Amino acid sequence: VLPGWFSEISPLWPGEAHSLKVEKILFQGKSDYQNVMVFQSSTYGKVLVLDGVIQLTERDECAYQEMIAHLPLCSIPNPKKVLVIGGGDGGVLREVSRHSSVEQIDICEIDKMVVEVSKQFFPDVAVGYEDPRVNLHIGDGVAFLKNVAAGTYDAVIVDSSDPIGPAQELFEKPFFDSIARALRPGGVVSTQAESIWLHMHIIEEIVANCRQIFKGSVNYAWTTVPTYPSGMIGFMLCSTEGPAVDFKNPINPIDADASHNKTLGPMKFYNSELHKASFCLPSFAKRVIESK
Numbered sequence: 001v002l003p004g005w006f007s008e009i010s011p012l013w014p015g016e017a018h019s020l021k022v023e024k025i026l027f028q029g030k031s032d033y034q035n036v037m038v039f040q041s042s043t044y045g046k047v048l049v050l051d052g053v054i055q056l057t058e059r060d061e062c063a064y065q066e067m068i069a070h071l072p073l074c075s076i077p078n079p080k081k082v083l084v085i086g087g088g089d090g091g092v093l094r095e096v097s098r099h100s101s102v103e104q105i106d107i108c109e110i111d112k113m114v115v116e117v118s119k120q121f122f123p124d125v126a127v128g129y130e131d132p133r134v135n136l137h138i139g140d141g142v143a144f145l146k147n148v149a150a151g152t153y154d155a156v157i158v159d160s161s162d163p164i165g166p167a168q169e170l171f172e173k174p175f176f177d178s179i180a181r182a183l184r185p186g187g188v189v190s191t192q193a194e195s196i197w198l199h200m201h202i203i204e205e206i207v208a209n210c211r212q213i214f215k216g217s218v219n220y221a222w223t224t225v226p227t228y229p230s231g232m233i234g235f236m237l238c239s240t241e242g243p244a245v246d247f248k249n250p251i252n253p254i255d256a257d258a259s260h261n262k263t264l265g266p267m268k269f270y271n272s273e274l275h276k277a278s279f280c281l282p283s284f285a286k287r288v289i290e291s292k
């Protein structure tokens with residue numbers, strides 16, 4: 001390791017490693033599930049790292065949190081009940097809370113240390129927990145979904161880390177089955193779906209599973225996140241059988257003047273044009289994803 005630099009080395013992106021200059025290590029701990037670290041970077045603000053993998057930086061977290069939340073929620077009229085699996089840093093909660101139609105936001109995060117560390121070091125991200133509609137459950141998302149009554153949610157957002165470690169089973173078919181069961185007809189799911197530059201095989205398998213399970217529509221969208229491997233990351237956007245959902249046509253714009261948007265400040269990344277553009281794919285990815 002170069003003095004003063006953090007490099008993100010992982011078997012999930014062999015032969016490459018994004019690096020950030022480190023000013024100061026702010027926290028290092030080991031939870032029941034993973035190593036947790038926070039450092040002050042020179043140019044991306046504070047950085048949250050789990051098992052050596054960058055989860056978010058203050059400078060570019062907006063891209064991921066806003067897109068994973070607003071791509072599904074702006075595609076259906078009046079989302080009321082939303083479930084977040086993972087997302088312990090609170091950033092997705094912050095974005096979901098911008099939707100005034102939402103009445104209930106359940107979140108199931110397996111690692112309590114992630115919640116506590118985010119509240120301590122990333123207050124502008126963990127602000128999502130301050131919304132009275134939020135109900136925090138600490139536990140395994142797989143078990144949580146087994147106890148959810150069928151058809152409960154309008155939207156489920158799976159803000160997971162990578163399929164290595166605690167999040168492994170959040171990429172497998174039984175989990176997608178349990179999401180489909182928890183959604184109402186025409187309900188939507190948005191999941192972290194890795195990078196077309198690095199994980200085309202993982203994406204191919206996820207798309208094949210989703211096509212079997214989600215009989216509405218199945219789409220892959222993407223965004224740029226400079227500090228994620230390959231500088232981008234994608235999402236699966238799927239809907240269950242029922243009222244048709246056209247993810248590429250954001251029918252439910254965010255109520256920009258809603259009171260909670262005053263406390264949260266304006267969005268930094270998401271907008272309706274970018275919503276539409278995010279489903280446009282390079283040919284090598286289109287060939288695989290749209291043929292499945």
Ligand SMILES: NCCCN[C@H]1CC[C@H](N)CC1
Pocket residue numbers: 053054055056064087088089091092159160161162192228229233
């Ligand atoms: N809410 C924080 C986002 C966590 N998402 C993942 C972190 C690890 C990355 N390699 C992929 C995205």
